[in-house]
Amino acid sequence: MPPSQVVAIIAVALSLLLGPSNALAAEANVAVAANFAETAREIAAKFEARTGHKAVLSYGSSGQFFTQIANGAPFDVFLSADAELPQRLVADGLAVAGMRFTYATGRLVLWSATPGLVDGKGAVLRSNRFEKLAIADHRTAPYGLAAIETMRMLGLHDRLGPKLVRGTSITQAFQFVQTGAAELGFVALSQVVGEKGGSRWLVPAAHHAPIDQQAVLTRRGADNVAAKAFLQYLKGPEAKAIIRKYAYEVR
Amino acid sequence: MGSIIWLTVKLAGVTTLILLVLATPLGWWLARGKAWWKEAVGALVSLPIVLPPTVLGFYLLIALGPNSPLMAPLQAMGIRTLAFTFEGLVIGSVIYSLPFAVQPIRNAFQALGQENLDSAATLGASPLDAFLRIALPLAAPGYFVAAILSFAHTVGEFGVVLMIGGAIPGKTEVLSVEIYKLVEALEWREAHMLAALLVGFGFVVVLALLLLERRIARRAAADD
CATH class of the missing domain: 3.40.190.10 (Periplasmic binding protein-like II)
Known part of the structure; x- marks a missing residue:
């Protein structure tokens, strides 16, 4: 086999290994509060089917994610269980201002x-x-x-x-x-x-302050196409329907 | 804060005492017993070393819970569950730290020369007498190591307490879990203080063990 053919075979094999050849497809690391894990899985699957981008989900406690992001963890998007931590990330310059919103309200x-x-x-x-x-x-x-x-x-x-x-x-x-x-x-x-x-x-919602769960784009994810697309998708009607299905309220 | 430290010390102390009593016959039998299935028991005792504490905690939560057959006799006495109680934490800690008490004591009994016990028997000592007057004093360093390790390991216990504790102030709220919660709540200053305390404590424990080991080695050399 001539060397040029070998190179071609290797190139094809690599491109197969590295996934679909959509030049615009990107990947975002998403930190998800544990209570939202199942919902996020379903949303991510639909998101990938719609956009070709990939959302890699990690589940854990919001407090831990905050500590990790503050110490340089590679997350592009953070879906917190509360509103305070995303606010703090923005205030500390660790997340992008204006890319923070309530994606679900818990009951x-x-x-x-x-x-x-x-x-x-x-x-x-x-x-x-x-x-x-x-x-x-x-x-x-x-x-x-x-x-x-x-x-x-x-x-x-x-x-x-x-x-x-x-x-x-x-x-x-x-x-x-x-x-x-x-x-x-x-x-x-x-x-x-x-x-x-x-x-x-x-429990009637008026018995306590609203449990607003907020999403935020981290500084690391500021230029990540997939991360921005994911947040956009999360605001859209399709994601909202999934979120409601899991008994969260969406405004 | 003071009550959390006190409860941690109390849990570790009670656990250590129970373990030393429990590990004596167990260690003796494992060291000198002849049963062919002995090592199966040895493996069972050592299991907590390789199992994640959360596995242990999860099973304990079920075993000590209201639907467990193990709890049926206690339920007849009006105790619904041992989860979320100090007693429950002691049971969990004893299981969790068992290998750290049994192993050093077993080793100490294994190192006893048979001739010491034989000559005691020749001189008319009963087996119990020989055990109390010859074996136990000779095994004393093993007991020290067992006590230090059990105490320290229980102080550092996290997963089991996390799973069956329920963080009731004064009953089940101990240091390691408190640190975890402080970090989660982003109260890093308090977390730092307690964490530094544990680092210092851990250093003292390991240093004490090393010094003890050196003394034993020196004494063994002097005996030769």
């Missing part, structure tokens, strides 16, 4: 794996029918803060204090309730939307 739900334990008005909170109430830690998770605000609003915060068990994230709070280790807990509506059994009370 809090009082949930139990036991059918009939939680009534439609949350009156169970005033009863003695449970030992442990799981929440996410309010210092690290916006859903935890919303749970505390709700208990304050109901005037039950002091009374429920001794019964509280705190997970480091809303995922862990959900785990505590799902395994039955805690009889009930304040979790994200998106977590239980697929759960058929159990019992629940959808």
Whole structure:
């Protein structure tokens, strides 16, 4: 085989390895708050089919992502579980001003794996029918803060204090309730939307400050075509429909 | 902050005491027993070294939870679950640090010369007597190492407490998890303080172990 042919074969093999030959296709690294993981997966799949760009998703806690981005982690887009961290990234010059928006608003739900334990008005909170109430830690998770605000609003915060068990994230709070280790807990509506059994009370949105989850373009991603396209797609009707399907509110 | 440090020390202390008692018969049997399935038990004891603590924590959450058959006898006494309790953390820590207590004690018993025990028996000492007066004092350095390692390892325990603790102030809120939460909450100054404290503590522990090891080696050389 002449050398020129070998080179040609290698070139073809490389181009096959490196994926579709769309010259405009780019890749963006997206840090996703754990509570939004499933939703983001579905959005990313549709996004890739529509644009040819690729969104590589990493899941974790928002606080950890903030620390990592502040220390140079290679993320182009950050989908936080709250509004404060993206604001701080912009203020610290680590994210692009004007590319920050609320992509989803979470709803809090009082949930139990036991059918009939939680009534439609949350009156169970005033009863003695449970030992442990799981929440996410309010210092690290916006859903935890919303749970505390709700208990304050109901005037039950002091009374429920001794019964509280705190997970480091809303995922862990959900785990505590799902395994039955805690009889009930304040979790994200998106977590239980697929759960058929159990019992629940959808906490009225007015009981706590809105759980706005914000997205932001990081400084690293400022010139990344795929990152900007992803944020654009996230604002669009197709992504909004998916977000609503997972029981978040979209404005 | 003070209560968190105190609780951490209390958890590590209680765990270490239980482990030293538990590791004595276990270490003896592993060192001098003749059963063919001995090493299977040895492997089981060592398992927490290779398992991620989250695996252990996850199983403990289920095992200590209200739907576990293990909890049925306790539920008859009105205890619904051991998750989120200090006792639950002690159980988790004992399992988690077990290899760090058993291994040094087993090694110490293995290093005992059979002749010491034989001559004690010849002189009319009962096996228990020989154990208490000959074996135990000779194995003392092994016990020191076991105690230091168990204590330090429990202080550094993270995954298990994270999974079954629930961060109840004064009951299940310990140092390592607190640091994790402080970092998550971006309270880096407090996180730094506690982290530096643990680094200092870790250094002292390792230094103590190395010095102890040197003393044992020197004494062994002097015996020869």
